[in-house]
Amino acid sequence: MLKLSFWKGNCRPLKNNMNFLIVIAILSLFLNVNCLDEATLLKLRKFVNCEDKGYKSSKGIYRDYWVLENYIMAGHGPLLCSANVTYTSHADYTYLDNVVPLLERWRSPLSLAIYAPGADFGPTLESILYLLQCHPGRHLVRELTSFHLYFNVEHLPQVVLSPRMALSKRANCHAPPPYVNVAKSNMYRSRTKLDYPVNLGRNIARRASLTHFVLASDIELYPSPRLVPAYLSFLSRHVIGRPGQQPTSPVVHALRIFEVMSNVSVPSTKTELQKLLKTGEALPFHMQICAVCHRGPKLEEWINATEASADLNVFNVGHRSDSDNMWEPIFIGTVEDPPYDERLSWEGQRDKMTQAYAMCVLDYEFHILDNCFLVHKPGIKQPGKSKSIFPQTRRTNGLINKRISRELRIMYGSRAGCVI
Numbered sequence: 489m490l491k492l493s494f495w496k497g498n499c500r501p502l503k504n505n506m507n508f509l510i511v512i513a514i515l516s517l518f519l520n521v522n523c524l525d526e527a528t529l530l531k532l533r534k535f536v537n538c539e540d541k542g543y544k545s546s547k548g549i550y551r552d553y554w555v556l557e558n559y560i561m562a563g564h565g566p567l568l569c570s571a572n573v574t575y576t577s578h579a580d581y582t583y584l585d586n587v588v589p590l591l592e593r594w595r596s597p598l599s600l601a602i603y604a605p606g607a608d609f610g611p612t613l614e615s616i617l618y619l620l621q622c623h624p625g626r627h628l629v630r631e632l633t634s635f636h637l638y639f640n641v642e643h644l645p646q647v648v649l650s651p652r653m654a655l656s657k658r659a660n661c662h663a664p665p666p667y668v669n670v671a672k673s674n675m676y677r678s679r680t681k682l683d684y685p686v687n688l689g690r691n692i693a694r695r696a697s698l699t700h701f702v703l704a705s706d707i708e709l710y711p712s713p714r715l716v717p718a719y720l721s722f723l724s725r726h727v728i729g730r731p732g733q734q735p736t737s738p739v740v741h742a743l744r745i746f747e748v749m750s751n752v753s754v755p756s757t758k759t760e761l762q763k764l765l766k767t768g769e770a771l772p773f774h775m776q777i778c779a780v781c782h783r784g785p786k787l788e789e790w791i792n793a794t795e796a797s798a799d800l801n802v803f804n805v806g807h808r809s810d811s812d813n814m815w816e817p818i819f820i821g822t823v824e825d826p827p828y829d830e831r832l833s834w835e836g837q838r839d840k841m842t843q844a845y846a847m848c849v850l851d852y853e854f855h856i857l858d859n860c861f862l863v864h865k866p867g868i869k870q871p872g873k874s875k876s877i878f879p880q881t882r883r884t885n886g887l888i889n890k891r892i893s894r895e896l897r898i899m900y901g902s903r904a905g906c907v908i
Contacts, residue, residue: 528724529571536570538700545651553638557696559651560616560635567698573716573820574599574697577707578689581612584667586707586865588625591632596716599696601636601689607676609645613654615667622661636692683835683880687828694823703820709862713756719820722800740821742854744790745773745782747864754863758795765791777871780814795859803858808848809905816840817854836884841908845896848906
């Protein structure tokens with residue numbers, strides 16, 4: 489079988505082969521791949537300062553956790569670091585129902601770190617095997633998803649199979665998926681009162697990316713279709729090869745985020761999204777929970793602007809400062825952007841604020857793209873009854889105020905308008 493060094497971006501073979509075009513045609517029908525032209529690939533290769541990485545499974549202790557990187561590897565094999573974008577995310581096994589809906593729209597590499605301490609490891613592996621063997625969208629999962637597992641050194645599973653042995657197990661395709669209808673209170677981490685180390689998962693998934701460009705996001709946020717080829721084409725048209733016009737500040741490309749009612753299909757185009765917004769079936773993300781966290785600059789103007797073409801362009805440029813100093817943008821960036829602070833948990837909240845502060849001080853420009861977006865899994869979230877749902881929030885606030893804020897000022901400095 490011909491081995492390719494691409495996925496949804498680079499359609500060059502590693503070696504010349506007479507059957508190359510036939511293979512590409514089959515793959516294009518199979519996964520709806522849209523290959524970039526050779527000129528664009530060459531531009532990207534020259535513009536992006538990255539080195540191709542090896543692709544293999546590994547394990548080791550990091551901080552107080554065992555990390556099984558690439559425990560289950562994707563079928564795409566090694567990738568050219570410059571010719572694709574990886575969606576990096578985190579989860580526990582109860583969120584794996586989102587993998588296929590995400591991949592059906594993304595159709596590019598997915599690097600997914602799953603927290604699986606103690607007895608949660610077993611149903612985690614069963615859930616992965618179900619996706620690989622039983623789900624109607626299993627071909628997407630097999631070809632595109634790299635699964636990384638991590639767990640506390642003090643909460644080891646009873647058995648950790650080698651990747652080869654794990655893949656030799658057969659899933660029960662006649663039973664419901666192991667990740668549905670799970671009572672959170674029955675999970676091992678709930679019974680042992682373990683916090684969810686969300687930022688460790690985010691960093692594991694991003695570090696494992698084989699590509700320079702990443703969309704570090706949450707597994708329940710589904711991107712508009714064909715985003716990757718549109719984005720790489722956008723880079724070749726507007727960013728690459730323009731001497732003297734490169735920005736002096738670091739740049740990432742932010743995506744607007746929305747949510748829809750539970751009985752509504754996720755929109756694929758901005759025009760579809762606008763119709764849902766007009767009927768009230770869609771809302772900007774978390775408008776009822778934390779509007780200031782996701783509004784960002786010129787949201788209403790973005791919503792009202794017509795979708796003139798399928799091409800991507802920059803609608804406006806924002807900064808995380810002044811009136812937008814609580815903004816939590818999700819963006820296509822690189823593996824070199826500031827990391828997430830791994831001492832912060834999901835329960836403690838404010839988990840992305842420290843990275844956002846560093847990017848503010850470094851004067852990152854958030855170039856907001858016009859004709860692409862993210863939509864949360866259907867179902868509009870309602871505000872909780874209490875602002876302080878978890879006792880961990882008090883500890884997190886103390887940690888940030890007494891230690892982390894000082895560390896960030898030492899490491900990155902300070903700038904007027906930047907807050908944590």
